[in-house]
Ligand code: SF4
């Protein structure tokens with residue numbers, strides 16, 4: 147599995163960004179072996195339609211799970227079409243704290259019917 | 261000759277001015293009134309009559325699933341997110357498409373052709389033998405106001421006397437309505453916000469080198485800077501409409517005050533004459 151988290155910077159100590167498609171970085175983690183990498187979001191500064199494009203980027207990077215804050219309508223339909231499991235992120239904290247919460251099963255998965 | 265009615269923000273009384281200017285002018289000559297406020301057209305509420313309509317479309321990609329090899333090229337190419345390539349499908353958002361045609365050019369197997377997507381409709385009517393109304397109605401959720409306004413303007417002849425009602429603000433859509441007009445009438449309110457928005461849109465209109473006139477609506481004779489700004493910039497103020505509950509009420513009921521209220525005929529007639537003069541008639 148591969149977990150993606152939008153972040154304000156490229157490391158685990160950076161904050162989870164509260165904008166999904168416009169976060170400057172996306173951190174990718176395999177929670178099983180702990181392998182992490184980061185992806186500069188090429189669409190962070192762009193005009194419109196960034197939601198679907200970031201979802202496409204996640205698919206290209208074989209992402210299976212996503213921790214994300216508020217998600218726009220277009221990104222949401224795209225995510226539903228991919229089958230990526232989305233966990234809701236409310237509040238604030240670092241990427242590593244988000245991973246801990248995920249591992250502890252404390253993040254709620256978004257229902258597919260919304 | 262094209263006279264456009266614009267404002268820096270919504271709710272300033274742009275409609276009142278467009279409706280009454282068109283009505284007054286139509287008592288003397290043939291007038292075309294074009295509602296370019298395509299997200300919220302409302303001039304038809306004042307001029308009700310039999311309407312003929314036609315669809316306005318833009319070409320969007322049509323993907324043949326049976327031949328698509330999910331190579332990802334179209335999704336990489338589209339900068340608007342109007343199509344993305346997932347593991348098992350190409351997902352489309354036709355309402356985000358800008359009809360650039362690029363995706364069909366990059367597809368290596370020719371799976372992409374074009375189909376028309378409806379972005380709205382144009383309604384035309386003749387509420388009076390000397391008044392022709394053209395209304396652009398953008399489909400809800402569409403981002404294509406500028407294309408819709410271009411479609412409305414295609415219906416207009418440069419030989420006609422045309423009054424255009426522009427969308428409020430300084431958006432791309434508003435620019436589509438302003439461009440190439442002979443006079444821009446800016447409607448504003450005598451408040452600090454009104455002045456701020458007036459200054460913004462005035463800068464834009466000046467770039468187009470269109471003559472400008474101002475109408476002050478809900479005028480309470482307390483100058484908050486709008487009049488001095490107009491004086492400084494030598495912008496003629498061609499009408500002041502006082503703050504009046506009666507006017508607001510009649511407007512709300514779809515009444516044309518320059519037709520139904522003799523008190524208002526004269527001021528609007530004077531404004532109409534001024535407008536024609538400034539537009540170079
Ligand atoms: S026509 Fe242009 S904007 Fe529309 S989907 Fe294709 S590439 Fe994107």
Ligand code: SF4
Nearest residue numbers: 328329331332334367
């Ligand atoms: S470019 Fe053509 S073949 Fe490739 S994913 Fe798009 S439609 Fe399919």
